[in-house]
Amino acid sequence: MNYLPGSVSLHTWGYHHGIHPKHWKYLNPTCGGKQQSPIDMKTSKVKTDTRLWKFDFSKLSTSKNVKFEITNNGHTVQVRVISHGLEVSGGGLPGTYNVEQFHFHWGSEDKRESKHEINGKHFSMEMHVVMHFDRFSSVNESMNITYGLAVLGFLFDVGRHNHKFDEIITHLHDIEHKDDHVILTSFSLTSLFPSTDCFYRYYWSLTTPPCFESVIWTIFKEHIDISEFQSSETVPTSRKNTL
Template identity: 45%
Template sequence: MCLLNSVHNRPDFWHIDYPHCGGYSQSPVNIQTANAVGDPQYLAPFVMNGYDSAGDLQMDLENNGHTIQINLQGKGIYITGGGLSNAYIADQFHFHWGKNDKRGSEHAIDGQYFPMEMHIVHYDMKYTNYSQAANKQDGVAVLSFFFKVGMHNVNLDPVIKRFPEIPNRDDHTTIKKLFLRNLLPQTLDGYFRYYGSLTTPPCYESVIWSIFYEPINICEKQLQSFRNNVHQNLANETNRDISDDFRPLQPLNHRLIYCSK
């Protein structure tokens, strides 16, 4: 998950430098709910180990030039269940947002976008780290959550209040440990499942996607903090905000999308 240095930095040209980006099973996609295949026996609820405990985990808040990312340093958080064949260790989570409330999410539901989407990225515990798992079949499992404009979300404040410390690309700072479960919706048993790719180069088709039904609340002022306070500094321009950093929808190409209920 890197910012492209190539002149071919538009998504339509990614495949030139990164051939996997032209693959058959790319992400994100539009989820057509009427066509989703129900499989509640296979898609059982997730077991989120360590999501409600900080343990000895360290959290590093990073502006990597294309998103805000919280790196999880340690192996205290992992998921099982959810139709996964193994335990998957949480490596980081990050956000995609838009310049206005009508667009920002990478995935869409019946053609509808959301103002922001959060990805919690996990890797199969049989691998040493995320880098080793990223190009392996089913090596990565991503939990995806949409945001809707609503009430102020106090659980995001510990992240947002540190934005002034990371205004530019490559800035990072250690933050107070968060309980990841507090960031998530109350109900987690409803989700869509499909098999796809990383949404940034090198676009490996290694991801088990789980996209949850229930969105997370965020207020307009908090969204503006994402839009206004975090920037991408390039060699030939400064203070370009990193809103609207989402990949266009990719063809489903006859893949099935499953739903848990």
């Protein structure tokens, strides 16, 4: 549970937060754990880390030659990146990462909630953008490598209608059964993002041997708005939150 090795240039972009590992007592870096509990971030314990500079999302800002496939994988709605070149760097990452997929988390239908909490507060939904280190070809190949994976986490508030999610939400009816999948009309991934200047950072080990510190987690401070109607559209009974 360490910060990234090596030197990183100092930047003064807004204020970026890193949570010092010593405050993450509830994280279990040892082997043998079976389940990752939801993580509650106590903002009073967040330490600013000036080594975490702004992300470079420029490669995600185009919809040209971008191809997404939305799938019901039996656990959640997953949007797979079929095209190549959706790369992310910066943000204190130790290199370039390729986006492989993004997916959504809800609680059960009667208790919709995110995987992460902020000061004990749950959110209506959460989106995870899953990336692998670019020296490897997939998430599967990278998951046993230290810092092999990086996940961008976005929390949702129920508020105003967010038309940026229309393309995803309108296709949910086409994938009501496991393994159903549909190609989406191209859009830029960053069009789904809120402001990404401020974020929380922590590192997560795999819970099975050899327990490499494989996942670099980023949770953005700014939330995504979605309407109550859109939020209810996203939770069919056949989809269960397990990831």
